[in-house]
Amino acid sequence: MSSSETQQAHSLLNAAAVRERAHEMLAIGVAGGLDHWTVDLDRLPEAARYVAAVIRDQYPTLAVPFHARWRHFAVDGVDLWGPVADARDWLDPASRARTEFDLAIVSVLLDAGAGPDWSYRDARTGRTLARSEGLAIASLRMFEAGAFSITEDDPWRVDAVALTFLTAADLAKGFQVTPKNPLVGLEGRAALLRRLGQACLAEPDLFALEDEPRPGGLFDAMVDRADEQDRLRAPVILEVLLEALGPVWRDRLTLGGVDLGDCWRHPAIKRDDATDGLLPIHKLSQWLSYSLVEPLQTAGVEVIDLDGLTGLAEYRNGGLFMDLGVLTLKDPADAARPWPVSDPLVVGWRGMTVALLDRIAPLVRAELGVSAEAMPLASVLEGGTWAAGRRSAAERRPGGGPPLTILSDGTVF
Structure with a gap:
């Protein structure tokens, strides 16, 4: 491998590269x-009106939160995490973060x-939840039960060692998976978390600055990259995650020995x-970046340049543009065929989705009369294109x- 290839690989591991190539x-x-x-860009204004209407329905005051995992920890408008976390006696703000x-x-x-075909029955709320909301609450309940911890006096943590032993059977139990309640990519998800545990153990300088190796150690790595005024640019969150x-x-x-992640x-x-020929997308890592903004802010770190991150290339956003005629398959029969995520049809769809989200955001704001x-963009996604895609x-x-x-395989969409 050459140093130039390594440098070129790193040039793809940031939000600016995603936006440029999209x-x-x-x-x-x-x-x-x-x-x-x-592509029919003349359909974008109509799509923007559709999204704006969804935002007005969901957020009549137009106070739209960020598109983040925390939204999915609420059931029927009741936040299942925030009040519980607020009531806990934390050692300091960094411990909570x-x-x-x-x-x-x-x-x-x-x-x-x-x-x-999958759903999750939450015993505490009595609700049966599917898709992202179900996955969120299932993972929250596993976390609260200490399923990812080996620290006896603190079930509310994720220990690297615990992750390395996680099996598909463990996830199946926590996610209520049965032959009649199948979850796509179960083994892929378990393997992904095992590799996360291994990555934590392999890079203590990134994952264990203040503690034993754990994903939460990345909080310290990000704070270390803030400026003297405790400000952190949102794209830096993504760069730390991709590293x-x-x-x-x-x-x-891979390129030059560097893992490229969600790049096709x-x-x-x-x-x-x-x-x-390479198109970086980094969808899950960018959604995770958005999801880490609020913990950083709660700990006193000011996150700036939020729009330096991009929109998310997932099937709700991409589906919205297809459903509303902005993107059309040249061969309608392609809609019924199964496509691997690496196929140029899917890669092109995802790339254009990122760019179209940049295009539609100002149109949505104009419809709503907001700045x-x-x-x-994180609020346009939440309010927003993701919800409109679902509708x-x-x-x-x-x-x-x-x-x-x-x-x-359960690691892209």
Whole structure:
């Protein structure tokens, strides 16, 4: 491997690279240069009106929170985490932040699509929940029960050693998986968490600055990168995560010995170096970045440049653009075929979704009469395109599934 290849690999591990190449993909699509897709930007204003209407329905005051895992820890409007955490006697703000990092990191990594046939019955609320909300509450209950801890006096933590022994059977028990209640990619999720544990143990400088190796140790690594005014740029959160979590992704691309994570090949992306044909997306890592903002803020760190992160290339956002006619398959039969996440059809769809979210956000704000400061991209996503994608899916397809059939191992969507 060469040092130049290593440098080129690192050039893909940031939000700016995601945004640049996503907009390049969209421009190619608009020009008719993609094999599978046509793009109609004239449909964007109508899509923006649809999203704005969803935001008004859900948030009449237009005070929209960030798109983060914490939203899914609420059932029927009742926050199941915040009040409990507020009532706990923490050693200091950093201790709470490390715990919330532990919870958010594990919960996000476990949430890459549940499939249409899985649900979770929460004994405490009496509710049966599916998809992201069900995955969130199932992971929260496992966390509260100490399923990820080997520290006897503190079940509310995620220990690296505990993760290395986690099995699919452990997850199946916690997530109530049975033959009649199947969860997509169960073994893939368990293996992902085992690799997270191994990564924590292998990099104590990143994961154990103030404690035994644990995902929550990344709080200290991020605080260490804040400026003298305790301000941290949001894109730096992503860069730390990509550095730390690179080894956890299985069977992904590497360049110069560097793990590229959620980065895929597409023939339309042209470069004259080793990054030719590569499109970085980093969806789960970016959603995790958004989810770590609030724990950092609670601990006294000011997170700035939030819009330096990008929109999320997942099937709710991408499905919204398909359902509303912004993106159209050239061959309608492709909608019924199963597609691996590495196929150029899916890679192009995901890349254009990121760019289209940048395009639709100002249109949504204009519809609502709010500024970018009042409604950053993270709030447009939450209020927002993700919720609108779910609504449009429910209006068009029984069960509200995505408009494409994606073959996933539980670590992408």
